Amino acid sequence: MSINEVFMPALSSTMTEGKIVSWVKSPGDKVEKGETVVVVESDKADMDVETFYEGYLAHIIVPAGETAPVGAAIAYIAETEAEIATAKSLANADGAAATPTPDPVPVAAAAVAAPVTASQNGSNHQPGRVVVSPRARKLAKELRVDLNTLKGSGPYGRIVAEDVEVAVGKVQPVTTAPSIPPQPQPPVSVPTPISTPAPTPTPVVSSSVPGQVVPFTTLQNAVVRGMVASLSVPVFRVSYTISTDGLDKLYKQIKSKGVTMTALLAKAVAVTLQKHPILNASYSDQGVVNHSNINVSVAVAMDDGGLITPVLQNADAVDIYSLSRTWKSLVERARAKQLQPAEYNSGTFTLSNLGMFGVDTFDAILPPGQGSILAIGASRPQVVATPDGLFGVRQQMQVTITCDHRIIYGADAAGFLQDLAKLIETNPQSLTM
Numbered sequence: 001m002s003i004n005e006v007f008m009p010a011l012s013s014t015m016t017e018g019k020i021v022s023w024v025k026s027p028g029d030k031v032e033k034g035e036t037v038v039v040v041e042s043d044k045a046d047m048d049v050e051t052f053y054e055g056y057l058a059h060i061i062v063p064a065g066e067t068a069p070v071g072a073a074i075a076y077i078a079e080t081e082a083e084i085a086t087a088k089s090l091a092n093a094d095g096a097a098a099t100p101t102p103d104p105v106p107v108a109a110a111a112v113a114a115p116v117t118a119s120q121n122g123s124n125h126q127p128g129r130v131v132v133s134p135r136a137r138k139l140a141k142e143l144r145v146d147l148n149t150l151k152g153s154g155p156y157g158r159i160v161a162e163d164v165e166v167a168v169g170k171v172q173p174v175t176t177a178p179s180i181p182p183q184p185q186p187p188v189s190v191p192t193p194i195s196t197p198a199p200t201p202t203p204v205v206s207s208s209v210p211g212q213v214v215p216f217t218t219l220q221n222a223v224v225r226g227m228v229a230s231l232s233v234p235v236f237r238v239s240y241t242i243s244t245d246g247l248d249k250l251y252k253q254i255k256s257k258g259v260t261m262t263a264l265l266a267k268a269v270a271v272t273l274q275k276h277p278i279l280n281a282s283y284s285d286q287g288v289v290n291h292s293n294i295n296v297s298v299a300v301a302m303d304d305g306g307l308i309t310p311v312l313q314n315a316d317a318v319d320i321y322s323l324s325r326t327w328k329s330l331v332e333r334a335r336a337k338q339l340q341p342a343e344y345n346s347g348t349f350t351l352s353n354l355g356m357f358g359v360d361t362f363d364a365i366l367p368p369g370q371g372s373i374l375a376i377g378a379s380r381p382q383v384v385a386t387p388d389g390l391f392g393v394r395q396q397m398q399v400t401i402t403c404d405h406r407i408i409y410g411a412d413a414a415g416f417l418q419d420l421a422k423l424i425e426t427n428p429q430s431l432t433m
Helices: 081-092 134-143 161-167 218-230 245-257 261-273 320-335 410-426 428-432
Strands: 003-007 017-023 036-041 046-050 055-060 067-069 073-078 235-243 282-284 287-289 296-298 349-353 372-376 380-385 391-404
Touching (some): 003 081, 036 073, 055 081, 073 081, 134 161, 235 410, 245 391, 245 410, 245 428, 261 320, 261 410, 261 428, 410 428
Parallel strands (some): 349 372
Antiparallel strands (some): 003 073, 017 067, 036 046, 055 073, 235 391, 372 391, 380 391
């Protein structure tokens, strides 16, 4: 007889709870090992979640539309149809049914290998509460074992039957029991970046009704956390005017090949960051974290409120045509909530472009975990004085960089903007090489 619990998985390192988007399977349906049974919404994306066992989806604990903490049981899977009723009674008894059951095994997110931090293990339980499988609790009572003296080896620190048997010497410790792999220790203690920075105001949800309070979505809550975290960072801002005649001309020439202005700007920034690595760095309590890759995040507004920052990884090394194709794919999957965690939380520098909306200039909020963000305004024709003492019309845009003053200084930011302007104004063709 075998009944297994399905747990809410951790789909990202910052996830503490998840929302059930939909159940792919219904109670009573047959499920195969590795088959998707539920779709879960994390901070930024909807992820298919698979089961490790085959059997029958016996009972759904958390229905679609509701949330549950990471590690909480969300369903039961029975090995045989005859055990479905037992699983239901187990649920009705709040997991305290006397039917012997093997150790519960969590489901795994498809194509996701996000580590679970120690603070998330058992995050659905009260501090100090002992988390025990039904079988282990029954066995401990029979063998008179104090559960408070045991250390759980099961998923999310749960005490399983083998832990009780090891305590009384019935079996040797099992070192291969299914468990969540420990998170690798980084070389330096870097504050975990909150995956959703808030460089621009959150759009109003189109479905809002006057006088009605609309609860935040999971994504909007992540934006709120990012904004609050940014308040503790001392920042400064530097603005610069860049002529874009050459860049605009280049864009018109290669637009038909699928190149986007976003990719051009990201490429220009990434190439300039090669000369100014401190702008691509971030702060930690131990010192300056110099990132090995130049990953440019670009803020994208979501249709249902909030924003997300898809990441163009290694933007300095990827050619402009591949970069544009990647960007198009990222935006499509971001709005469909299909991004993988590394595609939205691995950025080392962020762009926020409100110029496409006609905004002249604005200040962007620094994303936690990064050292800089560049706000880009609209390119407009301006009357300027030429070097020969005459007047002319030039396309110009205002850019403003926000920097973490703990590691970046005014001269660093000014030097970066000066070189960025030089690249865009005098040698934009190099972006296609």
